[in-house]
Amino acid sequence: MTFLLGFLLVTIAGLGTGSIAWPIKVMRRFQFEQWWFIGMVVGLLIMPWGITLSSVPSVFAAYGAVDPRLLIKSNIFAFGWGIANVLYAISVVRIGAALTGAILSGLGVAIGVTVPMIFKGTGLFSQAPDLESPACRTVLIGAGMVLIGVLTVSIAGFGRERVFRNTRESSGGFMSGLIMSIAGGVLSCGLSFAFVYSQGPIVKAMKEQGAGNIPANIAVWAVGLLGGVLVNIFYPAYLMTRKKSWNVLMESRRDVILAVIIGLQFITAVTLMGRGMLLLGALGASVGFGIQQAMQILGNQGVGFISGEWRGVLGAPRKQMYIAITILIVAVMLMAYGNMLIQNT
Template sequence: MLIVLGVIYHFIGGFAAGSFYIPFKEVRRWSWESYWLIGGLASWLLVPLLAAWLTIPDFTAIILEADPVTLLWTYLFGVLWGIGGLTFGLTMRYLGLSLGMSVVMGLTSAFGSLVPPIYRDLFTDASEQTLTAMLASAGGHWVLWGVAVSLVGIAICGRAGMMKEREVSEETKQRSVAEFSLGRGLTVAVISGVLSACFSYAISAGHPMAAEAVERGADPLFQNNVSFVVILLGGLTTNALWCLGLNARNRSFGDYANRETPLVRNYLLSVIAGTTWFLQFFFYGMGESLLDNDASSWVLHMSFIIVVSNLWGLFFREWQGTSRRNRQVLIVGVVTILLSVLMVGYGNYLR
């Protein structure tokens, strides 16, 4: 039952991750950097602090007393993940929910599974869960083949995007995805997919703080909430610097007080989007605590996001005006990515 509950928590987290961008679609007459920053302040600062305060006794003391090396790596991985989160937002802007999420999550699943074993091989004395150990085990073979299949699925999704760009008029593209650009979108999607996997590494780096939280009486279900404060502060650093830089370059600082825009509505929608974004981590942490397998948890999270985001993509008619064959190619790509995610999950189970 604990495993089933863990899977349910991952589904809720995946649903939140696949849905968070929807409120941003309703923000009116604000620049992208303005609503992304307001959403980020909610998701990477205010809501994580509130969640930690509600669930972790003396969470500030745990952070202040933590080993500086633990804090440094947790924060740095958060900074790298923040770049992934920033380019993730740009991916949604240029590719839309269905295509953008599929490409990013496929890459994130692959790199989230491969990089830790390679790191252990090169920089630690570990004998288990290394790339060498993966190559010598049936489970490792499943993971590696799953990564290869995910890259095939991503290529198929990219093919679907190229077909869409040829088939659909600019007017139709902009009705579904206002700034659709396959070239820009795929570029930022690759960056996002690689660096978004750093969130998984950051949770591992912050595990000593989570363990200390349990020692001080926190419910193990919420133990990762103390790590999230540090991780998301790293993400906020990256995104705030970029968005403020864009505000200065585009002269969009006036958005925050422009009474000619629906100010209250825009702030509210941005905060809702940011809060929804954080909920993916909140429920991911609960699911990971129950499954006690970070790699499998990451894979489950990715698969649910891919499913949910593509359902939303269909709902918002992001593929309106495309041929039946174009949509079939997209479906084949998404199914291939989901198959790869299941292969990686099964491989981690065998390991």
């Protein structure tokens, strides 16, 4: 039952992060910098810290009991994740969304699944089996299938762009865009690693102060994502300053509400991911992230289908997308099976 709940949580988390952009489809005034600024202020600061401060007695005493080096490490990972978001935005302009998404997702899955098997995480994750174990080999095969699914998604995406004649010239610097997307793929794992390599001691310290499971979990994100704040909030703030567009924030109450929803959906999704990882057990850092990433890709495509991005696209691109979805679902099942192998040993 615990395994099924963990599987369900990381699945919902992936669909949540994958569909997080849906409010953008109905915004009227906000550009990237406005909705991302509000969304991340809500998702990275207001919600996690509001819940932590109101739910954990003596919260700063609890943080003070944690090795500061661990907190620094967590925030370095989060900072890297923030950089990955910026690199993604730049790479989309230079080399296109399909190729950028394929590189980021592919590298993210490969690194995010494999690294916790080699360099063990904290708490429960420190008990993860070695790469040579049947469970880990099965999970790695599943991660490999995710890579194949990502490749198929990107091929379908290129086909869709050709249908819509979106073969615009890039904005220059294809090679630099390629390098940025590769770097972004490596750094994108920082969101998961910020939790995996800090949650054990932080959760323990919070529970010693009387916190429940959920507040203790959120407390990990509250302090661990501060590094991400430096990029995810200050970068859009810089863009608004450069464009002199701070006033746009006051021009549409509707868009403000939609941006707040983005932030709420973000922190809800990452909280579910962290809790789901723990419920999946010792291998949850790898399996949970792999499943979450696969479902995130499915969530991306779901929003695309619902919003009409694939309307009028028939033939090979649509078939390729259906094949990719099937591959990703099989990959999720395979990684879940790999996790069950360790549960049964």
